[in-house]
Amino acid sequence: MNVTVEKLDAKKVKLEVTLEAAKLTEAIQKSYKKNVKNLNVQGFRKGKAPLALIKQFYGVEVLFDDATDFLLNESYPKALAEADVKAIDYPQIDIKQMEEGKEFIYTAEVEVYPEFDLPEYKGLAVEKPVYVVTENEVDHELEHLVERNGRIESKGEGAVVEMDDIAVINFDGKVDGVQFEGGQGENFELTIGAKMFIGDFEDQLIGLKAGDKKVVKVTFPEDYQAEEVKGKDAEFDVEILDIKSKEYPEVDDEFASEVSEFETLEELKASIREGLTQDAENRGKNELNSNLIKALAEKAEIDVPNAMVETSIDRMVRDFEQRIQQQGISMDMYLQMTGQDKTTIRDMFRDNAMNVVKNDLLIEAIMEKEGITATEEELVAKAEEIAKMYGAQMEELKEMLLNSNKKELEMEVTTAKVFALLEEHAVLTEVEKSTAHNHGHDHEDHDHEGHDHE
Incomplete structure (x- = not known):
């Protein structure tokens, strides 16, 4: 085999591969064995006609397609290795010569890891965010815990509907005396003040008791989605079946022992504070890493290969599809609802994908230059750290990570080492920030995450 390489640009090369004639003869033989059962020659049982007669009867070209596949599958990976080419996509193949008894020659154009x-x-100069946890935030988290442990109970006989109560109702809505779709319901639990129903429907129920009936009058908005009722007056016959309210527990030591492993309220608050502090540290760390790689990327000129960007977009689209499916929405439904198509969805992720690929290339270049690797001990420790988060199947998950997902694990460990190196040598300016009003929000992926390429 002879291989020559022509560099087309910073991210694409063309290989010309020449294989000796004997290799083509061998591939034609393999193609004959694969296809002879489907080729009929008069006077021979199906599958028994010799190669010479197949060539005479059909022409040797009938065997070329499979012979080409055999030759390419065997020679192309070897050609890449021999030329020391790191391909990142499928090649564009052009057969230059395929004639029995002569050399088999083809070219392969392929995108490669870019040179930069x-x-x-x-010495990168960046901001280092330092998030400070306040007592107000601890109290805020405690309030959420109280809300989650509230109990919904009937208010009992004689109670009246008040704001934030849950009124259990039957209702029958009519426009011009005629029922309309979606205007009826039984045993419906309506939270007063939640604005689930149009206009001041909920306000008109305030002050009613269980057993009371009332005609509630509202006007549908002009932009209401249902054509038959938009802009029209409606009357609802409403019956109050029950009135419920959410009762919240007293925040004391007893509450702490019921909702947690702690005996006292102070211990519970200390645990909440510790969790918030850990979250704040993680957030600050992620933002610092993002600032470091962004500062480096701004200094780098890289002609990012399109194949790597498309692979990154593939991953982002898959992740997006999974997220909306968790909300009960399929991708087809989402496209219909937003008036988008698959191309506009991909374009939505394109800039971020470019950044992810560029950052990954920089991180890997630093790994190579610094000789950064992951030891077996570091991989085991990382696998244990991840497995701990999932509890029960910890040992099984650890084994799976160390075997099936070892490459991803290595990338995680070595990437962390790169960021530690960048931080160690950076010129950092600490900026104190508050974590208030950010609980429960998913922080966006940082540009250095995602390693899409092999």
């Missing part, structure tokens, strides 16, 4: 100059990565 790694900028100076030591």
Whole structure:
């Protein structure tokens, strides 16, 4: 085999591969064995006609398609290795010569890892966010815990509907005396003040008791989605069946022992504070890493290969599809609801994908230059750390990570080492920030995450 390489640009090469004639003869033989059962020659049982007669009867070209596949599958990976080419996509193949008794020659154009100059990565000047947890935030989390442990109970005989109560109702809505779709319900639990129903429907129920009936009058908005009722007056016959309210527990030591492993309220608050502090540290760390890689990326000129960007977009679209499916929405439904198509969805992720790929290339270049690797002990420790988060199947998950997902685990460990190196040599300016009003929000993925390429 002879391989020559022509560099087309910073991210694409063309290989010309020449295989000796004997290799083509061998591939034609393999193609004959695969296809002879489907080729009929008069005077021979199906599958028994010799190669010479198949060539005479059909022409040797009938065997070329499979012979080409055999030759390419065997020679292309070897050609890449021989030329020391790191391909990142499927090649564009062009057969230059395929004639029995002669050399088999083809070219393969393929995108490769781009060549670029790694900028100076030591001494990056960036902000280091330091998130401070306040007592108000601890109390805020405690309030959420109280809300989650509230009990819904009937208010009992003689109680009246008040704001934030849950009124259990039957209702029958009519426009011009005629029932309309979606205007009826039985044993419906309506939270007063939640604005689930149009206009001041809920307000008109305030002050009613269980057993009371009332005609509630409302007007549908002009932009209401149902054509038959938009802009029209409606009357609802409403019957109050029951009135419920949410009762919240007293926040004391007894509450702490019921909702947690702790005996006292102070211990519970200390645990909440510890959790918030850990979250704040993680958030600050992620933002610092994002600032570091962004500062480095701004100094780098990389012609990012399209194949790597498309692979990154594939992953982002898959993740997006999974997220909306968890909310009960299929991708087809989402496209219909938003008036988008698959192309606009992909374009939505394109800039972020470009950043992810660029950052990954920089991280891997630093790994190579610094000789950064992951030891077996570090991989085991990382697997244990991840497995701990899932509890019960900890040992099984750890084994799976160390075997099936070892490459991803290695990337996680080595990437962390790169960021530690960048931080160690960076010029950091600490900026104190508050974590208030950010609980329960998913922080966006940072650009350095996602390693899409192999």
